[in-house]
Amino acid sequence: MPTRAFAAASPTSPLAPLTIERRAPLPSDVEIDILFCGVCHSDLHFARDEWGMTTFPVVPGHEILGRVSRVGGNVTRFKVGDLAAVGCLVDSCRTCSSCARGLEQFCKSGAIFSYGSDDHHSGGKTHGGYSERIVCDEAYTLKVPANLDPARAAPLLCAGITTWSPLTKWGAGPGKKVGIVGLGGLGHMGVKFAHALGAHTVLFTTSKGKAADGRRLGADEVVISSDADAMAKHAGTFDLIVDTVSADHDLDAYLALLNLDATLVLVGVPPKPQPVKAFSLIAPRRNLAGSLIGGIAETQAMLDFCGKHSIACEIELIRMQQINDAYERMLKSDVKYRFVIDMASLKG
Numbered sequence: 001m002p003t004r005a006f007a008a009a010s011p012t013s014p015l016a017p018l019t020i021e022r023r024a025p026l027p028s029d030v031e032i033d034i035l036f037c038g039v040c041h042s043d044l045h046f047a048r049d050e051w052g053m054t055t056f057p058v059v060p061g062h063e064i065l066g067r068v069s070r071v072g073g074n075v076t077r078f079k080v081g082d083l084a085a086v087g088c089l090v091d092s093c094r095t096c097s098s099c100a101r102g103l104e105q106f107c108k109s110g111a112i113f114s115y116g117s118d119d120h121h122s123g124g125k126t127h128g129g130y131s132e133r134i135v136c137d138e139a140y141t142l143k144v145p146a147n148l149d150p151a152r153a154a155p156l157l158c159a160g161i162t163t164w165s166p167l168t169k170w171g172a173g174p175g176k177k178v179g180i181v182g183l184g185g186l187g188h189m190g191v192k193f194a195h196a197l198g199a200h201t202v203l204f205t206t207s208k209g210k211a212a213d214g215r216r217l218g219a220d221e222v223v224i225s226s227d228a229d230a231m232a233k234h235a236g237t238f239d240l241i242v243d244t245v246s247a248d249h250d251l252d253a254y255l256a257l258l259n260l261d262a263t264l265v266l267v268g269v270p271p272k273p274q275p276v277k278a279f280s281l282i283a284p285r286r287n288l289a290g291s292l293i294g295g296i297a298e299t300q301a302m303l304d305f306c307g308k309h310s311i312a313c314e315i316e317l318i319r320m321q322q323i324n325d326a327y328e329r330m331l332k333s334d335v336k337y338r339f340v341i342d343m344a345s346l347k348g
Contacts, residue, residue, distance in 0.1 A: 004346050005131035006320055007057040008047040014324045015047065015130070018057055022135050023121050030078050030141045031070040032086065037129035038063025038155035038313070039339035040185070041246060044327050046116055050271075054116060061129030062088040062114040065144060065154040066343075075138045083144040085303070086136045087157035088293050090114050090126060094139075102295040104140075130320065132346055142300055145307025152312035155185065155338040156303060158293065159313060163190035163242060164302040165294035166265040167197060170240045174198035179234075179241035181225070181254060183210045183217075186244035186267060188314055188337040191217045194242075196309050202234070204241075204254070213336070217314075231257070236284070244268045255280040255288065263287040313338050319345035 007018040025031045043060035045051055064086040068078050078084055092099050092107035099107050112118070115128030128134075144153055163186055172178045178199040180190040187203070194201040195218025202221045203214035211222040223230050231253060238257045246268040254264050255276070264287070281288060294302065306312060314337045318326055326339045 001133070003131050003133055005059045005127060006323060006346070007059045007127075007130070009057045011047075011049040011054070011056075015060075015327075018059070020059060020127050020131065021122065022127075022131075022133055025070050025072045025135055026137075027072040027074040028138050029072045029135050030068055030075060030084060030138050031133060031135045032064070032066040032084050032141070033069045033133050034064055034066040034129055034131060034343045036065050036151045036154040037061040037341045037343060038158065038315075039318075039323070039326055039330065039341065040155075040158050041330060042158070043128075043130075044330060047327075055125050058116055058125070059127035059130050060115055061131070061341075062086075063154045063157040063159070063340075064114065064129035064134055065150050065157070066133075069133070072138075077138055077143065078141065083146065083150060085142040085144050085154070085157055086114060086129070086134055086140065087142065087161065087299055088113055089296065090117075090136050090140050091120075102297045104295045105293050130323070130341065132343060140296055142296070142303060144303060147307055147310065148312050151317055151340050151342070152315050153303075153306070154340050155313040155315065156189075156306055157299070159185045159189050159338055160193075160306065161294040161299045161302050162186055162267050162291070163244065164193050164305075165298055166242050166267060166289075166291040167193050167199075167240070168298075169291070170263050170265060170289075172197045172199045172240055176200065176239040177202065177237055179204055179238050179254070179257065180219070181241060181243040182245040182268065183207075183214055183337070184244060184333060185313075185335075185338045188213075188217055190242050190244060191219050192311055194218070195220075196305075196311060199240075202238075225253070238262055240265070242267060246270055248272055248274065251276050251288070252280045255286055258286045260284040261287070263289050266290045267292075313340075315340045317342050321345060
């Protein structure tokens, strides 16, 4: 099916209109007319080949939400007209030990991501959500609670699950003190989730101007991370800290805040390796970990939790034609807190 999209033709090219081909739905497939697509910093990295793994042209977008327009004959969980979503994952081997545990993002044969992965259907690369439609296997398609604003729900497919996964794996909840480093697209969802899970939630930010917003979103305390005295007051008291920052910063400063056997989890990706002193981990015994999105069942559980607690992202809605300006603004952190593309603009 010819499908309108926006794509980068090279690392230095602005995103521009491109017609791509989508497969007609197979028996287990769901076809979705895309209503909204969130804009993730990973989209920019990929479009500019900053990770050295992009095949051009590339159609970014992995926070995809729309309405089902067709279903294959074997589909049982979706019908035409349903709200449905596709996140970062569109397939995996389904048989390895990671897939068997519901951790398809760590598929040992290589997870198939929404864009930039080898597409065994077309023989080319997968194309993401900056397009008018997508076709996805039912097993990797997600149900969206009807009470959520679809535009504000779209970024849950990456910004939401990326913070939900470590918070739930490492036990954020009542009686736990949880820190969230950074108040951007990921961090603002981390604050919302930690608060909703019942943890005492502390936001760390370099910006005094974000303190009021942090409290509005659910933080019990806000610490300005450049204030050494404020940081020292929290030394050795945290059960879990989720670090969402993608700029170079001092990990030892946050490791010093952890209690015995507590964990600092990285979900941001700084451009350079970040040094860590051995004694920051050794005394007292502390853990440094990383986390990548979440599996399909985990993502569905997150969406269901959001529906139950009426949680969604703080967004700025843009037209598809504004994407290049949005990328430049995103580099300046000039968005509260996630750009979302109204895909109706692709047809206008």
